[in-house]
Amino acid sequence: MDNYGGSLLDNGAGAAHCLGMPHDDPDHPHELLPPDPALRVKALETILTKKGLVDPAALDEIIDIYENKIGPRNGAHVVAKAWNDPAFMAALLEDATPVVADLGYYGRQGEHMVAVENTDAVHNMVVCTLCSCYPWPLLGIPPTWYKSDAYRARAVREPRAVLADFDVTLPDETAVRVWDSTAEVRYLVIPQRPDGTEGLSVDELMALVTRDSMIGTGLARTP
Amino acid sequence: MTRVHDMGGRFGDGPVTPEPEGEVFHEDWHKRALAITLAAAAHGKWNIDISRHARERLAPKDYARFSYYEKWMAGLADLLVDTGLVSRAELAGAAPDVSSDTSRTLRAEGVAPMLAAGGPADRPSDVPQQFQPGDAVVTRRISANRLVDGGHTRLPVYAAGACGCVLRVHGTHILPDSSAHRLGEAAEPLYAVVFPASELWAQPEHPKDEIVLDLWQSYLVPA
Known part of the structure; x- marks a missing residue:
């Protein structure tokens, strides 16, 4: 989450931990704090x-x-707009970063965005097993469960059991594709548009798009 | 071998506990922990890979017992001392000296621009792109930093030595294995690689399920 310092990065005198030396080093200054x-x-x-x-x-x-x-209403706006505008959806799936940037949703932890669409054939779900990578400009700060050991450990091995913890059951013919965010690319799930929402405005549709549906641990609400 | 943070696939963590969308922070100190971490990073003494590694190299017993923001605070305290921004004596309670360089201290008016600017991780690279979408690849059999023993890497143990298929090319991105140790950005091609669940788990939940990871070219060999 911190910015790359790039060429401005101070190479830090005394950064012994960070330099090329063995790393089984028990020195932890944080223990000096209360x-x-x-x-x-x-x-x-x-x-x-x-x-x-x-x-x-x-x-x-x-x-x-x-x-x-900055929170999940930003992402809900993107999803609702995509549901209502096939050209926007196509552009979003092709290259999400400039498309969401045009709506003002570029920034820290959303520098490289990819949108993935849920269909009858595939249900996408996002995790970061190594830390807690999450698309901040679109969804805000991740919920506690997203950062929990249980989610990080289990989402890749048993996504359907994790979905059951969220009271979500998928049809047997639907494949689950879990995206482990191991780099600086951030994933936004486009949930399936609920039936019976034809003719609704972007504002009305936004109310159906939950945070969890954009992580892939939930489905969009029905009206 | 990687470290305690590398928990994808682990058993024994219990259920995932959903939470309502509106609760961004659960304790007042969580807010302050997040904000201090972002503000301290503005001094440019470390990058995102260094800060991730600072959390990962906490002692396993601390990593396991600390809550999320406690890990952030411990990692930050260690970095502050490593980079000389704060002394051990100051962490231990001595009266703090005013810093000799406060030119980069983040001010309120600088916050929104800093968050909006983000910290993109793509960089030009001379490393030729070796793979195309559809190519079969195998990940390194051993998940480990090749530059620094015990150092930072983003190939999870659960995906080491596995055969997958290139799904997307993300361009060329900073290599965390190098960047986390101040050894240069070493940008190289980054790919989304898809693996059948049966390639990674002894008892996959469903024959159609898949896991996608973002992996740097040097983590991969042709299948």
Whole structure:
């Protein structure tokens, strides 16, 4: 999630852990902080603020953006628009990044977007087994379950059992395709459009598009 | 061999617990942890691969017992000391010195532009593209960083030594195995590779199911 520093990246004196040396190194400075998580965060914020390295007003702004501005309604907008506009859907499936950028949904953790469409033949589902990669500009901050060991461990091996935890059962003729987000490419699932939604507007359709349906652990709501 | 974070396919983690869409953060300190992590990264002392590796090289016992944002805080604390932004004494409670360089400290007005700019991971590369969609490929038999023993890699153990088929070409992207250790961006072709579930699991849930991973060219050989 952090930006690549590119050529601006300081090569960091003393970054012994990061350099080419054996990595069974037990040195963990984080153990110097208080063990209680809330106190840990408070201590870090206080140290960084006093050093002038973090501005609390910037922290408030980051939180406000992810609590109130960037979230799964962005993705729902994209899906509803795709349902209602075949040319938009085709462009989205061809190369999603510029298409969602045109709607204002480019940014951190959504630099390389791929949209995958659910059909009767295939149901797509997204996971990050190695960490918690997720398309932030379209879906916001991932839910706790997406970041949980249980989801990360099980989604690739038994996606249908995981879907059952979400009360979703797929027909036997539908294949499940699980996308493990191992690089900087982020995946958006386009859920199947529910029956009986012909003639609905983009705004009306958006209300049917849940966060989970865009991860692939849910289906779109029926009206 | 990779590390404790590489949990795809593991047994024993229990059910996945869904949660409602509206709850972005569950504790006040979670918000602050996320915001501090993003703000600290603005100093350009590390990239996303370095920060991922900082979490992955937590002691396995800590990785397993820490909640999500506790892992972030521990990884951040270790990075702050590694890169010299914060001293051990300061982490341990000594009065913090004002930093000598606060020129890149993120301010409130800089937050939205920073998030909107993102950090794309595609780069030009001289490495010729070896595979096309439809080509059969095999992943390295051993999932491990070839540059640094015990270092960062994005080939999960569960997909090592497996035969799949190239589905998409994502262009040329920074190689995390190099970038995480400050050894250069080393961009090379990145592919989405699809594997039948039966290639990865002893007891696949369904004969039609598939798993897709994003894999760098150097993780692959022709089948």
